Amino acid sequence: MRFDIVVPVYNKAHTVLRAVESVLSQEYGDFALYVVDDGSSDGGVDSLNLIADSRLTVVRQDNSGVSVARNKGVSLGRSQYVCFLDADDEWDKNFLQRIVSLISDFPAAAIYSTGHRVNEDGVVRDVTSSSVRRGYVTDFYSLSRSVELVNSSKVVLRRDVLDEIGGFPPGVKVGEDLYVWIRAAFQRKVAYDPSVAVTIFRMFDEGKKERSKLVPYPLEYFSRNREFFSGAASLKRYVEFIGLRHVIGSGLNGDFHGGLIRVIALVKLNFFLGLFSFFIIIPPPAFLRYMKRLVR
Known part of the structure; x- marks a missing residue:
């Protein structure tokens, strides 16, 4: 089972190395990692130049927005499953292994995800739910009003479903990711593992x-x-x-x-x-x- 992992970057020079290293240190290693620099003005991906790992590909484009950057990364791969990670977040070493197990046990889903933790100015809290059992989610839309089942740093999508939706809507700056999760969940099931395996860093964003x-x-x-x-x-x-x-x-x-x-x-x-x-x-x-x- 192979994954394509897409990391869009825009002026995240201070965090992108941490995000990339969290991917390259995964216990499950069958993947290709595509980092797309969306016209950063802070040297964006310069810190990645010294990484010698054949699984990593770095591309640059003129600033076109996060949707275009994600779509670009997706287009570079061919794997059946596509993962996304924001450049200021990171995965635990067992994230992909948990996703592999989830796919093996629940193969009919369009979306796979895990629990996560939020680090806000050094204060850390888990975001998950003991009431949601590992497996297919009964009602994704109802549960998503109380639990953040999916976000852009822990979601794994089937490529064929993403292609059918048409990818992320270019030019959209708010809710472009929510739109994709909603459409994908409408077409097929969602599988969720409540185990916390991702860290989301909350910080001021101009x-x-x-x-x-x-x-x-x-x-x-x-x-x-x-x-x-x-x-x-x-x-x-x-x-x-x-x-x-x-x-x-x-x-x-x-x-x-x-x-x-x-x-x-x-x-x-x-x-x-x-x-x-x-x-x-x-x-x-x-x-x-x-x-x-x-x-x-």
């Missing part, structure tokens, strides 16, 4: 200021393609949840303008929920803190 005024792509896409909701009520509720969570985020940041843009998008999907969400961007901070706890 780019978040720009993205805070943008509508998450799943909200836009599924508002235009409502046929997906036929017989899939939990999918609709999950997309609404994504929209509401981003409105709350705008409110917590005191960004009325960005929040209003997101409220209008939510109205198009669910008029009454969108109308309610308008009041989220203007209430007192204590209420916003309470709402934040509800959507974690």
Whole structure:
């Protein structure tokens, strides 16, 4: 069983070596690693020049966004399974081995994933759920409202499913990854191992200021393609949840303008929920803190 691993990089010179070394030190070694530098201005992947490992390929492109970078990395490989890792995160040494076991035991899935931990300014917490057993996930959309089953540093996708979806949507800056997970889970099953095997590092990102005024792509896409909701009520509720969570985020940041843009998008999907969400961007901070706890 062979994997293609894609690491998109944009101005992550201080962390990309850590991410790459966590891949190259995996206990399971049958993979190809593609690092795509998306026009970094900080020397991006220069730290990788001294690595002598035939499994590593580094490519550079003009700055085109993370979707294009991921799609580029995917196009370079031919393996049946594609893994993604952000350049500021890292895998435990047994991550791929856990994925191999998961695929062997549950071969009908489109998505494979594990639990993870979050390191935020040195404070570490596990993100997993003892209530979710190892195996096929019963209702991915419902569970994803309370547990982060999939993210862009621990997901493994079947290539044929990713190809059928059309890859990551170019030019999209918010929710491009969520869109892919949602579409893949719609087509086939999701298999999950609650064991923690990935570390996600949370840190300040200047780019978040720009993205805070943008509508998450799943909200836009599924508002235009409502046929997906036929017989899939939990999918609709999950997309609404994504929209509401981003409105709350705008409110917590005191960004009325960005929040209003997101409220209008939510109205198009669910008029009454969108109308309610308008009041989220203007209430007192204590209420916003309470709402934040509800959507974690």
